[in-house]
Amino acid sequence: MHNKNKRFLPFLYLLPTAILLVVFLVIPILYTFYLSFFDWNLIAPTKEFVGLRNYLEVFTDPVNQKVILNTLIYIVFLVVLNFLVPYFISLVVKFFISKMQGVYKVLFFIPSLFSLVVGAMVFTWILNPVSGPIAYILKNFGIAMPNWSNSGILAITVICFITNWKVFGYNFILLLTGLGSIPKNIIDAAKVDGIPKWRLIWNVILPMNRGIGIYVLILTIVQGLQYVFTPINVITTGGPYYGSSNMIYQTYLNAFVLYKTGTSSALAIVTFVIFLILLFIEIRFVERKAKNYA
Amino acid sequence: GKKTSATSVKHITYWHVNAQTQGGATVDELVKKFNDTHKNIKVTAKYNPDMYKGLMQNLQSAQASGKVPDITQVGWAYDNYFASNFKYMTPTDAAKKFDGNSKFIDSNFTKRTLSFAKDSKGHLVGLPYSLSTPVLFINKDILSKYNIQEDSLATWEGIKEASKKIHDQSGKYGLYIQEPADTWAQQGIMLSNGADIQKGGKAAFASAGGVGAYKYYQEMVNDKLALHTPWAQGMDSFIKGDVAMAFTTIAQASHIKKSASFNAAAIEAPHFKDHKTVVPVGGSMLAITAQDSEQQKAAWEFEKWMYKAEAAVTWSKGTGYLPPTKVALESSAFKDYVKENPMLDPAVKTLDNAVPWTSFPKKGLQAEQAMIDARDKILSGSDVKSTLETAQDKINAQQK
Amino acid sequence: MLKRKINLWHILLLLVILGAILPILFMISNSFKTLRDSYGTMLNLIPLHPTLENYQLLNQQVNLLGLTWNTFLMATMVTVGKLLTGLLTAYAFRSYQFKGKMLIYLIFVSTIFVPFTIVMIPNYLVIAKLNLLNNIIGVALPQLCDATGIMIFLKTMEKIPNSLIDAAKIDNIPNRRIFFNIVVPILKPSIVSVGAIFFINSWNEYVWPTLILKDKASFTLPLALQNYISSEGGTNFPLAMALSTIMVILPLIIYLIFQKYILNSISNSGLK
Amino acid sequence: MSKSNATIELKKISKEFKKNTIIDGLDLSVKAGEFLVLLGPSGCGKSTTLRMIAGLEEPTSGAVMIDDENLQEMKDDGHTIAMVFQDYALYPNMTVYQNLEYALKVHKVPAEERKNRIENVLQTLNLVKYKDRLPSQLSGGQKQRVAVGRGMVKKSKIFLLDEPLSNIDVQLREKARDEIQKLHVMNQQTIVYVTHDQLEAMALGDRIAVMNQGIIQMIDIPENIYNKPTNLFVAKFIGTPQINLIEVELQGNQLKLAGKTVIETMDVHLQSQSYYLGVRPENLHCSKTRVSDLSLEVVVEDIVDYGRFVQLLLVMEDGRHLKAIVNELAFETGDKVFVTLQQETSLLFDPTTEKNLYWGNYE
Amino acid sequence: MSKSNATIELKKISKEFKKNTIIDGLDLSVKAGEFLVLLGPSGCGKSTTLRMIAGLEEPTSGAVMIDDENLQEMKDDGHTIAMVFQDYALYPNMTVYQNLEYALKVHKVPAEERKNRIENVLQTLNLVKYKDRLPSQLSGGQKQRVAVGRGMVKKSKIFLLDEPLSNIDVQLREKARDEIQKLHVMNQQTIVYVTHDQLEAMALGDRIAVMNQGIIQMIDIPENIYNKPTNLFVAKFIGTPQINLIEVELQGNQLKLAGKTVIETMDVHLQSQSYYLGVRPENLHCSKTRVSDLSLEVVVEDIVDYGRFVQLLLVMEDGRHLKAIVNELAFETGDKVFVTLQQETSLLFDPTTEKNLYWGNYE
Numbered sequence A: 001m002h003n004k005n006k007r008f009l010p011f012l013y014l015l016p017t018a019i020l021l022v023v024f025l026v027i028p029i030l031y032t033f034y035l036s037f038f039d040w041n042l043i044a045p046t047k048e049f050v051g052l053r054n055y056l057e058v059f060t061d062p063v064n065q066k067v068i069l070n071t072l073i074y075i076v077f078l079v080v081l082n083f084l085v086p087y088f089i090s091l092v093v094k095f096f097i098s099k100m101q102g103v104y105k106v107l108f109f110i111p112s113l114f115s116l117v118v119g120a121m122v123f124t125w126i127l128n129p130v131s132g133p134i135a136y137i138l139k140n141f142g143i144a145m146p147n148w149s150n151s152g153i154l155a156i157t158v159i160c161f162i163t164n165w166k167v168f169g170y171n172f173i174l175l176l177t178g179l180g181s182i183p184k185n186i187i188d189a190a191k192v193d194g195i196p197k198w199r200l201i202w203n204v205i206l207p208m209n210r211g212i213g214i215y216v217l218i219l220t221i222v223q224g225l226q227y228v229f230t231p232i233n234v235i236t237t238g239g240p241y242y243g244s245s246n247m248i249y250q251t252y253l254n255a256f257v258l259y260k261t262g263t264s265s266a267l268a269i270v271t272f273v274i275f276l277i278l279l280f281i282e283i284r285f286v287e288r289k290a291k292n293y294a
Numbered sequence B: 001g002k003k004t005s006a007t008s009v010k011h012i013t014y015w016h017v018n019a020q021t022q023g024g025a026t027v028d029e030l031v032k033k034f035n036d037t038h039k040n041i042k043v044t045a046k047y048n049p050d051m052y053k054g055l056m057q058n059l060q061s062a063q064a065s066g067k068v069p070d071i072t073q074v075g076w077a078y079d080n081y082f083a084s085n086f087k088y089m090t091p092t093d094a095a096k097k098f099d100g101n102s103k104f105i106d107s108n109f110t111k112r113t114l115s116f117a118k119d120s121k122g123h124l125v126g127l128p129y130s131l132s133t134p135v136l137f138i139n140k141d142i143l144s145k146y147n148i149q150e151d152s153l154a155t156w157e158g159i160k161e162a163s164k165k166i167h168d169q170s171g172k173y174g175l176y177i178q179e180p181a182d183t184w185a186q187q188g189i190m191l192s193n194g195a196d197i198q199k200g201g202k203a204a205f206a207s208a209g210g211v212g213a214y215k216y217y218q219e220m221v222n223d224k225l226a227l228h229t230p231w232a233q234g235m236d237s238f239i240k241g242d243v244a245m246a247f248t249t250i251a252q253a254s255h256i257k258k259s260a261s262f263n264a265a266a267i268e269a270p271h272f273k274d275h276k277t278v279v280p281v282g283g284s285m286l287a288i289t290a291q292d293s294e295q296q297k298a299a300w301e302f303e304k305w306m307y308k309a310e311a312a313v314t315w316s317k318g319t320g321y322l323p324p325t326k327v328a329l330e331s332s333a334f335k336d337y338v339k340e341n342p343m344l345d346p347a348v349k350t351l352d353n354a355v356p357w358t359s360f361p362k363k364g365l366q367a368e369q370a371m372i373d374a375r376d377k378i379l380s381g382s383d384v385k386s387t388l389e390t391a392q393d394k395i396n397a398q399q400k
Numbered sequence C: 001m002l003k004r005k006i007n008l009w010h011i012l013l014l015l016v017i018l019g020a021i022l023p024i025l026f027m028i029s030n031s032f033k034t035l036r037d038s039y040g041t042m043l044n045l046i047p048l049h050p051t052l053e054n055y056q057l058l059n060q061q062v063n064l065l066g067l068t069w070n071t072f073l074m075a076t077m078v079t080v081g082k083l084l085t086g087l088l089t090a091y092a093f094r095s096y097q098f099k100g101k102m103l104i105y106l107i108f109v110s111t112i113f114v115p116f117t118i119v120m121i122p123n124y125l126v127i128a129k130l131n132l133l134n135n136i137i138g139v140a141l142p143q144l145c146d147a148t149g150i151m152i153f154l155k156t157m158e159k160i161p162n163s164l165i166d167a168a169k170i171d172n173i174p175n176r177r178i179f180f181n182i183v184v185p186i187l188k189p190s191i192v193s194v195g196a197i198f199f200i201n202s203w204n205e206y207v208w209p210t211l212i213l214k215d216k217a218s219f220t221l222p223l224a225l226q227n228y229i230s231s232e233g234g235t236n237f238p239l240a241m242a243l244s245t246i247m248v249i250l251p252l253i254i255y256l257i258f259q260k261y262i263l264n265s266i267s268n269s270g271l272k
Numbered sequence D, E: 001m002s003k004s005n006a007t008i009e010l011k012k013i014s015k016e017f018k019k020n021t022i023i024d025g026l027d028l029s030v031k032a033g034e035f036l037v038l039l040g041p042s043g044c045g046k047s048t049t050l051r052m053i054a055g056l057e058e059p060t061s062g063a064v065m066i067d068d069e070n071l072q073e074m075k076d077d078g079h080t081i082a083m084v085f086q087d088y089a090l091y092p093n094m095t096v097y098q099n100l101e102y103a104l105k106v107h108k109v110p111a112e113e114r115k116n117r118i119e120n121v122l123q124t125l126n127l128v129k130y131k132d133r134l135p136s137q138l139s140g141g142q143k144q145r146v147a148v149g150r151g152m153v154k155k156s157k158i159f160l161l162d163e164p165l166s167n168i169d170v171q172l173r174e175k176a177r178d179e180i181q182k183l184h185v186m187n188q189q190t191i192v193y194v195t196h197d198q199l200e201a202m203a204l205g206d207r208i209a210v211m212n213q214g215i216i217q218m219i220d221i222p223e224n225i226y227n228k229p230t231n232l233f234v235a236k237f238i239g240t241p242q243i244n245l246i247e248v249e250l251q252g253n254q255l256k257l258a259g260k261t262v263i264e265t266m267d268v269h270l271q272s273q274s275y276y277l278g279v280r281p282e283n284l285h286c287s288k289t290r291v292s293d294l295s296l297e298v299v300v301e302d303i304v305d306y307g308r309f310v311q312l313l314l315v316m317e318d319g320r321h322l323k324a325i326v327n328e329l330a331f332e333t334g335d336k337v338f339v340t341l342q343q344e345t346s347l348l349f350d351p352t353t354e355k356n357l358y359w360g361n362y363e
């Protein structure tokens, strides 16, 4: 058990992952970082060095400012729809009902099996503000459905709802699993002590489930911003006037529609930095325990 | 035997944008036919999703990796961008090199048609392959219900009146103008109000004509006479009978025919009073991107075959586009086809009023984006004149 | 009083389910409608003139079996690859102390936070250099870079008491065997569930394959869907819905088979 | 507060888990203010019974009555019952102090009183210096004390404790045991206390209920449990070292062990046949010299000196073993010893029903 | 197999966890074939010490020597050491049988022998009918037995057990204890056995090491641990009920309790000052009548009948309490009782160093 060559064993285990990461992640990121200092259209033989201009543009161009603001709005919506709502529902399922838990779990998860492309298609049809089923039904009640694709905020809402449809079940299960690992005896103890449920949830359950909670929260933001890419691309292409675009989509737009790799890379790097800040938060609160294993 | 023939076979790849719903099957069919009749050339057709933008995107990556296709279908909007960023062989060169003359080009295409495929320097980049024009699709059931004469729809003013009538009585929208990720249709409206999009390599659409056209459009939207929504949803609404007229590409014809449960028809693109109809042409050209001379030769041969009347008409039927060559347009096969599909008729007629799709020499894609942005802003209510001027200035600044 | 409250919760939950399931029913029902009907009788969940026409058309136009096989192959490669690397990595972190462990771990975990747009182009170039364009492997490789598995496995492994590994160490069980005889079996539920989720996600992967796969013969199902979505030519909605329905069959089967595992993944890791 | 305690009555309680009957028709009534100990081997259903009293588990059939009210229909205000869980069940995100305070706070006990009660309990349980620690920073024994404290602080009518001292070391256990007893004397709560430690049971219980396999084998005051076990199970389960059980023959009035008469009885109403004779180790009278004709001659095989007493392992001629407890280390391994049985301290069990036959002078 | 046991020697072992010194310069040597019990309160470092012997934890300083070889440099073949973990550490994916078999299989013990050994152990530990169950289907006590079995089956030179019986009920514990002892007699392994149960320690240990706060307070044979504790800690930790500790005054040759002479000593080399007098409860001689002038008059405050013995809580005139153990229930609460101390069974501790002063006839 004190064998010397076992020192290298962990690195052997890490090797496959490490190679993959270096080739497909680390080097590409460095390359993108490099590109963010140039003006280039992806294929021209020369790249023009522009220093920090691309970064400056990210923060000064009104369109980019709008997109950054949108990104924040997306985050708020995603957190509410894809995190708070599933969390609430998982608490309800865990603590407030006793029957049918299994059925709910099974059904909630089903949309997660679908591709977002499918989701985006189906929802554009269903939500067509003039001639979709919902619009027809609303019309019968004399309500005109707002033309959501013309309003940035409404478009964002709809797009978030579409990702919500897909992600809800997954997050719900994750959170429910976290709640499931809370020892039953604690709930029993509170029951004997006559502690009201919501109070117990607020005072004990949520703090105990904080690890997985924050994990899901950050996942919701980071992956959510990427998930909305597909519906944006399929439905609004970022419109009206960048009203539904976010930083991820804008990165794509700059790279593959406008062929401004410099701006695109700078945007990507800024996005990455924002995500890293989130990562830092997650480490602070979730991975802290990782240090403890002996 | 087999081995020697195998070595002499040239493999070429053909990149296109035709989805299954839009002629994809026809492309496969044509390619198969060509391969069957040409033992020494084998063409592989590769479909690129997301239309010309998607294809261009893939071509970028391909170029960067050095694995380019041999023949590429390039949308008009990417004309200049393609010309200045990719390596290709011009049809003129190909004809000279492999035929020894340019008879093929001259005899098949009109001057006007060829002009669509020229870059800002006037060089031919590829051969026009598919042509389309915007037309006005109409829901005859609605029109007749509200007693609207088709003649009155020749002008935008007439359309407005008709829309008003329809809207007032039914609450339905009168008009939908396509809103994809380009301003093709909107340019058509401006051109039909006597405006120029570009003049001497500079953007010029913020003229009185351009502003007037957009003001018209904006008012229509504000008054709920025209529907302002992304393309797919707009067309859905038209097909479901919630919008009476749709100003969109002729390529939609067969879809409308197959889906609509009402009496649908098409009429020529309208114009403003005192002006005549001018529309930018839509569609694409075929460019030879092969680098090796043998490949280029095979590509050229494939191209020429594709332009044969029979092939061109077949393709047209499959895609809903108009054929590019004189021979094909005048062939009895195509004429019969138009007879069966009267919606195509106005499109063919409009071809005579078509001009090249404006494509700015520098940063053309960003220029197009600026115009899209202007459209979106105006439709969300911003001041027409200043918005167009800002966009124009922005584009012109990029041209320096 | 208590009983009525519970009923209210069920109503809420049923509403949520309705929101989740109705679009799916809508999708399936439209796949059995003709194009015209899908516009005309959109609201009918039960088709007025049920037809298999879309499925037949689909079968004629694309090689469904081939598409499914491609997708399956790709998803399987990604799943197996991710499970293996994930397990190995998590195990290394769980059971060894070595220099730079925390740093390496952080680097690994941070990959979850890399937006895909950042690496798209460089990755494309790498795949092209490796001559893997138009190849399922080219689609699969970059997808392997995902630390989700590592994180989940590590979290599950942390629940394995130290003394369990210690007990094996005392008995001088070789590491390899500790891994395969003890750790992997204990993790089986989470391996199955994480694997199923990997598979389903990869199955639906869309943006990246679009870039790599050009040849129709190598398409995966989501790419084939593109064939029926066209802005210019109009979208054939019922046909697209038919393909969507076909697309979801395998994930659904996998889900139903492993549903218990997936839903209970971590909580029932056999340890308590 | 109205009354400081309540009666508990279990009426024909049964409990099944997945078709396995764990508790089968159990009847039990606990008087107000009584200290009842549930004693039994691991897995016999003690915790399950307690959980049903706490309302955490619903009986499959039967009813739990608290002060003659059906528990199922009672509105629980959180004041009636306090419970200490076998596995602590501390709120992991709260400090020791907060753990004790939480229920009181929720139920709006005035801050002043709250503080007093908690401080008191902390003192009693030797937890003062840990009061700001989180449960994860405590040792098992400390956690268990906190769990007990959390129950104590509530001053409920009924206090249920599920093996609350099993992880505490003996010294502290003795102290905690004393404290629990004091608490009971002071507060007069009705206490049901689960343990598998018989010393604890003997020391604490007003009455002890000995359970096995979901059935109460005997319920009585500690002395009777020890001296007059109703059946073989109770006899074996209580007392350490275990009671000696030897197969004997009853012939008329005489009790014969391996053919040799060891006791001559009067007043037998039993059939002449084989029985089990039970003698507690301390009742085996050992001497170096023969006391009477009835004395058995055995050899000392092993000696364990526990300090206060000495345990002898004796081997009979036929190889069977007996354990005896003596107060002093008067023998050595290999010594010959004479063992004398006394009728008063010997029990006789029916070999088939395993019931105590109460011969001799009992009953 | 060469030899069936090995010596263990800990040389100036220290262990820190995050700057907290848990073990501080501990020296300990265990003879080959010895049964050493590590006894101490919870958290004193018993498990840590054991884990260092097992090589699971590296000492911060010092060395562990097995048969005079440094453990750090040894190639472990998996045969030398077996260990039973406090928290069982059973492989959850293997049945009981597979758990026992696993290490043997990996180390290629022949199938026949493997089977024999395992069957044997299963029998011994009463586990035969559980052999195909998974650990999750076992009760705590059953799990612990499996854990012990897994260690037994290996027949290693050194067998380390970390509180292996703490979750087993008393009856089974007694049996398991006997089995472990038998096992030791048979296999002659070197055993280090951690417990906080002193009866277990007394019954099992060849020697007992009493630990507190990472320091070995005393290491000796059980009798000496009980009768001649070196310091106050050991005296208090061993024996239940706890030893009575009373502040007394030494005046010349006389020992005075609350001013009254209770013992007249000869041969004192101690200063006249305050000391702690320690008397085990069973050594307090209680009688209804005054035995001598030195007898103390006390009142019985409480009586607990444990069956085999009776515990009296006595209160002195000045309110201080004493506990006494008597064999028979001869007193009643409120009775006046005369307590007589005997010099031979009384210990004297220095109030500052807390060391036993070995007055009287010891040493």
Ligand SMILES: Nc1ncnc2c1ncn2[C@@H]1O[C@H](COP(=O)(O)OP(=O)(O)OP(=O)(O)O)[C@@H](O)[C@H]1O
Pocket: D017, D018, D022, D040, D041, D042, D043, D044, D045, D046, D047, D048, D049, D086, D196, E139, E140, E141
């Ligand atoms: N939720 C459950 N599902 C199935 N069986 C259970 C459940 N809870 C308890 N049991 C079984 O019921 C029996 C009694 O369990 P219980 O916990 O009441 O025992 P106990 O007397 O408290 O034992 P211990 O002294 O070990 O705590 C055991 O055999 C146990 O396996």
Ligand SMILES: Nc1ncnc2c1ncn2[C@@H]1O[C@H](COP(=O)(O)OP(=O)(O)OP(=O)(O)O)[C@@H](O)[C@H]1O
Pocket: A294, D139, D140, D141, E017, E018, E022, E040, E041, E042, E043, E044, E045, E046, E047, E048, E049, E086, E196
């Ligand atoms: N990995 C660790 N990190 C920090 N402190 C530790 C660690 N392991 C043990 N300790 C501390 O070391 C001390 C001794 O622990 P150890 O487990 O040896 O106690 P023990 O004597 O076995 O107690 P018990 O009888 O409760 O099992 C305790 O105070 C404990 O909190």
Ligand SMILES: [Mg+2]
Pocket: D046, D047, D048, D086, D162
């Ligand atoms: Mg229990």
Ligand SMILES: [Mg+2]
Pocket: E046, E047, E048, E086, E162
């Ligand atoms: Mg320990």
